[in-house]
Amino acid sequence: MKITNVSAMILRYQYENAIADAQNYFSVRNAVIVTVETDAGISGIGEAACFGGPAESTKFIVEKELGPIVIGEDPTNIERLWKKMFDRTRQHGRGGIIFSAMSGIDVALWDILGKHANCPVYKLLGGYSDRLLPYASSGFYTKGKEKEQMAAEVESYFKQGFKYAKIKVGRNPGVFLSPLENMQANDECTYTLEEDYERVKACTDVADRYGARIMVDANNTYNTYTAIKMGKAFQDLGVFWLEEPLHLDNIEGSIELAQALDMPVAGYESETGLFNFREYINRHAVDIVQPDTIWSGGITECVKIANYAYAHNMPCMPHVFSSAVSLMANAHFLASISNQGILEMDRNVYPLRDELLKEPLTLAEDGYVYLPQKPGLGIELDEKTVEKYRVG
Numbered sequence: 001m002k003i004t005n006v007s008a009m010i011l012r013y014q015y016e017n018a019i020a021d022a023q024n025y026f027s028v029r030n031a032v033i034v035t036v037e038t039d040a041g042i043s044g045i046g047e048a049a050c051f052g053g054p055a056e057s058t059k060f061i062v063e064k065e066l067g068p069i070v071i072g073e074d075p076t077n078i079e080r081l082w083k084k085m086f087d088r089t090r091q092h093g094r095g096g097i098i099f100s101a102m103s104g105i106d107v108a109l110w111d112i113l114g115k116h117a118n119c120p121v122y123k124l125l126g127g128y129s130d131r132l133l134p135y136a137s138s139g140f141y142t143k144g145k146e147k148e149q150m151a152a153e154v155e156s157y158f159k160q161g162f163k164y165a166k167i168k169v170g171r172n173p174g175v176f177l178s179p180l181e182n183m184q185a186n187d188e189c190t191y192t193l194e195e196d197y198e199r200v201k202a203c204t205d206v207a208d209r210y211g212a213r214i215m216v217d218a219n220n221t222y223n224t225y226t227a228i229k230m231g232k233a234f235q236d237l238g239v240f241w242l243e244e245p246l247h248l249d250n251i252e253g254s255i256e257l258a259q260a261l262d263m264p265v266a267g268y269e270s271e272t273g274l275f276n277f278r279e280y281i282n283r284h285a286v287d288i289v290q291p292d293t294i295w296s297g298g299i300t301e302c303v304k305i306a307n308y309a310y311a312h313n314m315p316c317m318p319h320v321f322s323s324a325v326s327l328m329a330n331a332h333f334l335a336s337i338s339n340q341g342i343l344e345m346d347r348n349v350y351p352l353r354d355e356l357l358k359e360p361l362t363l364a365e366d367g368y369v370y371l372p373q374k375p376g377l378g379i380e381l382d383e384k385t386v387e388k389y390r391v392g
């Protein structure tokens with residue numbers, strides 16, 4: 001079997017009411033869906049992350065730079081092809097957009113291997129569990145969502161059967177060193193640290209009534225002393241973890257924070273590659289390790305990161321914030337590892353998650369998500385949804 005073509009398409013969803021995290025203001029969300037074709041009639045689907053930049057740039061890297069490196073090769077030699085892409089792009093890669101694009105191809109290669117072997121990807125990887133406990137990931141900032149609406153939102157997730165919900169913090173102007181001052185629409189939906197605390201407290205009060213837990217995500221905007229101060233306050237409210245509190249370049253601060261808190265520090269989805277995660281794990285700058293199969297270097301690299309975390313007694317659970325393809329790829333990865341945590345399920349309105357697949361992942365009545373038993377990732381794109389949201 002040989003690879004004959006590598007292509008990427010961009011799907012775009014426009015929000016009526018923009019959503020925001022501590023840094024980013026999303027009026028649109030893009031998904032770059034990668035297809036790898038072979039001469040055996042089997043094709044694989046993957047996704048390449050495009051957070052923080054134009055989706056068109058990621059599409060270009062997939063098709064023009066990485067595609068030619070793997071075309072003509074045997075798609076079942078995934079480790080070999082990963083290393084070939086890594087080596088050929090070394091001088092301007094080793095992370096960033098190259099790793100996102102490599103991830104998209106890598107995920108598609110695993111889909112091909114699964115179809116070729118007639119086996120679901122998570123079982124090919126070793127298979128640890130057939131179901132996953134998910135958490136509701138939402139609580140974004142948006143106009144009109146005050147602490148009362150936040151509390152009502154998380155309550156709706158607990159009523160649906162979720163045992164955990166994650167919400168956003170950190171959209172705080174005036175925190176020294178926060179990147180927010182240089183971001184788009186940085187004066188929208190902003191709060192003080194004290195207001196953020198009250199929003200979190202409104203949610204932990206609800207969670208306590210349901211025997212559930214709240215996690216908070218600061219998306220890299222705190223400085224070290226603010227993270228320690230807010231972390232201690234959130235910890236006292238019973239928050240389950242504090243995610244991406246600090247800037248990626250402040251690894252020393254993350255070590256100091258992890259030592260100062262009993263509550264786990266989770267991260268860092270914005271980091272890529274085993275060699276960078278190695279530093280966070282070696283130095284105990286995190287307690288919970290959060291790579292993403294469409295961003296950190298594919299399923300191949302995420303399994304290595306998870307195993308490295310396992311060797312350091314750390315749970316691993318992927319970041320998930322894109323289309324249904326990303327959700328499925330990350331679910332297969334998570335279901336394959338023994339140091340698995342819980343599965344992030346974005347609950348923002350997003351048809352590219354809910355309507356892109358003929359059979360999407362959904363919450364079962366028992367509060368779990370069950371992995372599909374079809375070969376590969378077990379996905380088939382809904383062409384009507386593709387038509388509706390495809391760009392160009």
Ligand SMILES: [Mg+2]
Binds near residue numbers: 217219243269319
């Ligand atoms: Mg996050």
